Amino acid sequence: xxxxxxxxxxxxxxxxxxxxxxxxxxxxxxxxxxxxxxxxxxxxxxxxxxxxxxxxxxxxxxxxxxxxxxxxxxxxxxxxxxxxxxxxxxxxxxxxxxxxxxxxxxxxxxxxxxxxxxxxxxxxxxxxxxxxxxxxxxxxxxxxxxxxxxxxxxxxxxxxxxxxxxxxxxxxxxxxxxxxxxxxxxxxxxxxxxxxxxxxxxxxxxxxxxxxxxxxxxxxxxxxxxxxxxxxxxxxxxxxxxxxxxxxx
Amino acid sequence: xxxxxxxxxxxxxxxxxxxxxxxxxxxxxxxxxxxxxxxxxxxxxxxxxxxxxxxxxxxxxxxxxxxxxxxxxxxxxxxxxxxxxxxxxxxxxxxxxxxxxxxxxxxxxxxxxxxxxxxxxxxxxxxxxxxxxxxxxxxxxxxxxxxxxxxxxxxxxxxxxxxxxxxxxxxxxxxxxxxxxxxxxxxxxxxxxxxxxxxxxxxxxxxxxxxxxxxxxxxxxxxxxxxxxxxxxxxxxxxxxxxxxxxxxx
Numbered sequence: 023x024x025x026x027x028x029x030x031x032x033x034x035x036x037x038x039x040x041x042x043x044x045x046x047x048x049x050x051x052x053x054x055x056x057x058x059x060x061x062x063x064x065x066x067x068x069x070x071x072x073x074x075x076x077x078x079x080x081x082x083x084x085x086x087x088x089x090x091x092x093x094x095x096x097x098x099x100x101x102x103x104x105x106x107x108x109x110x111x112x113x114x115x116x117x118x119x120x121x122x123x124x125x126x127x128x129x130x131x132x133x134x135x136x137x138x139x140x141x142x143x144x145x146x147x148x149x150x151x152x153x154x155x156x157x158x159x160x161x162x163x164x165x166x167x168x169x170x171x172x173x174x175x176x177x178x179x180x181x182x183x184x185x186x187x188x189x190x191x192x193x194x195x196x197x198x199x200x201x202x203x204x205x206x207x208x209x210x211x212x213x214x215x216x217x218x219x220x221x222x223x224x225x226x227x228x229x230x231x232x233x234x235x236x237x238x239x240x241x242x243x244x245x246x247x248x249x250x251x252x253x254x255x256x257x258x259x260x261x262x263x264x265x266x267x268x269x270x271x
Numbered sequence: 272x273x274x275x276x277x278x279x280x281x282x283x284x285x286x287x288x289x290x291x292x293x294x295x296x297x298x299x300x301x302x303x304x305x306x307x308x309x310x311x312x313x314x315x316x317x318x319x320x321x322x323x324x325x326x327x328x329x330x331x332x333x334x335x336x337x338x339x340x341x342x343x344x345x346x347x348x349x350x351x352x353x354x355x356x357x358x359x360x361x362x363x364x365x366x367x368x369x370x371x372x373x374x375x376x377x378x379x380x381x382x383x384x385x386x387x388x389x390x391x392x393x394x395x396x397x398x399x400x401x402x403x404x405x406x407x408x409x410x411x412x413x414x415x416x417x418x419x420x421x422x423x424x425x426x427x428x429x430x431x432x433x434x435x436x437x438x439x440x441x442x443x444x445x446x447x448x449x450x451x452x453x454x455x456x457x458x459x460x461x462x463x464x465x466x467x468x469x470x471x472x473x474x475x476x477x478x479x480x481x482x483x484x485x486x487x488x489x490x491x492x493x494x495x496x497x498x499x500x501x502x503x504x505x506x507x508x509x510x511x512x513x514x515x516x517x518x519x520x521x
Contacts, residue, residue, distance in 0.1 A: 080327045082373035105367045128361040137358045140351050142331050
């Protein structure tokens with residue numbers, strides 16, 4: 023997070039780097055083992071109720087969209103307002119394998135949905151993400167989430183959510199960045215994503231690459247007792263640690 | 272957190288607030304042994320919807336306020352009084368509102384002055400001035416009682432202090448008095464345990480009262496001129512923006 027003081031108000035410019043991929047649910051356990059070895063931290067459980075709101079027909083000079091995230095894993099549901107802006111464009115942006123976009127988040131108290139309804143925003147759709155996340159520092163503050171994306175059959179009925187794509191889970195790697203440091207963050211993320219390549223391919227959101235053909239073999243290798251599960255993960259982690267995660271692709 | 276009453280200066284009929292009153296109020300605090308500690312500042316911003324068709328203005332809140340408080344420098348508060356809504360968020364919520372381009376920060380009021388310590392009480396006396404202007408629009412006072420965080424339990428001692436304060440101030444024969452508005456916090460979904468959201472609601476209530484007072488004072492003088500225009504465009508925000516700009520037109 024980079025903050026600049028302008029006059030009486032803080033103006034905080036925040037960007038994020040992001041890549042996404044998919045993995046078959048049967049290989050999630052292997053992915054978790056690999057991530058555990060690479061990250062060196064314990065996973066955190068993830069259960070996020072995400073609501074996407076859009077401005078009403080007459081509100082705003084342009085249509086706008088805001089996401090409200092409710093973390094259901096906390097003892098008291100914790101709310102976050104998230105605004106995702108446009109992706110960086112141009113020849114330089116196209117050459118890198120990571121999407122760089124503006125993103126601003128703010129924690130909020132529990133009646134945030136009522137406030138945005140009062141302001142003229144309408145619920146467009148809602149999702150429930152269930153899975154796990156790893157947060158760690160390796161050249162950037164990287165977050166990896168592995169989650170099944172579920173839809174609600176009734177409004178806000180998170181207990182009755184069903185998977186949107188049964189048997190497939192979404193993997194998302196993100197890291198906060200600023201206009202000053204995003205190239206370093208992109209390099210750190212790209213370097214890290216290389217280690218996941220046998221199991222899944224990560225690319226810019228919206229660029230579908232499907233599951234990788236080597237996933238089953240890589241998962242089997244990771245899961246087998248004598249097949250070098252731990253050595254593979256540990257070696258990958260050791261390699262990352264030794265170069266500080268700063269290796270570019 | 273400690274309970275707090277936010278008071279505002281109500282001028283007598285036919286009088287207006289001026290800097291001499293502020294000076295005397297500050298001297299009065301020092302006269303009852305208040306120890307000056309430092310400066311404080313709060314800010315209140317009026318947000319107005321940005322609409323593609325102005326005809327549908329009535330669908331959107333006209334009393335949408337953003338408030339920053341010195342007691343929580345990393346937080347920002349939204350209040351929509353008409354719908355009894357208060358929200359606590361991070362400072363970054365302002366950036367999100369800017370990027371959504373659906374509401375525009377129209378005018379802002381600064382509340383700024385000095386803080387005093389008086390036993391278990393912390394007092395803040397300050398002026399109300401529009402952002403980017405020096406013209407005094409009101410006087411505000413915070414009375415905070417540090418040992419108690421329960422609104423209900425503190426009521427008696429706060430009332431007793433308020434009476435003593437009014438008595439001390441009355442000796443100066445100033446043209447007005449401090450008023451305490453007690454909002455129904457329960458209607459906003461808040462408990463009686465005091466938080467900064469309670470403070471935000473008190474600020475919003477005071478500003479609503481100041482608008483009403485200013486409108487009333489103006490209507491006494493220019494009722495025949497203003498009223499027809501106000502009826503055509505009854506937006507409180509627009510009226511108040513005009514009032515703090517020093518104009519008479521709605």
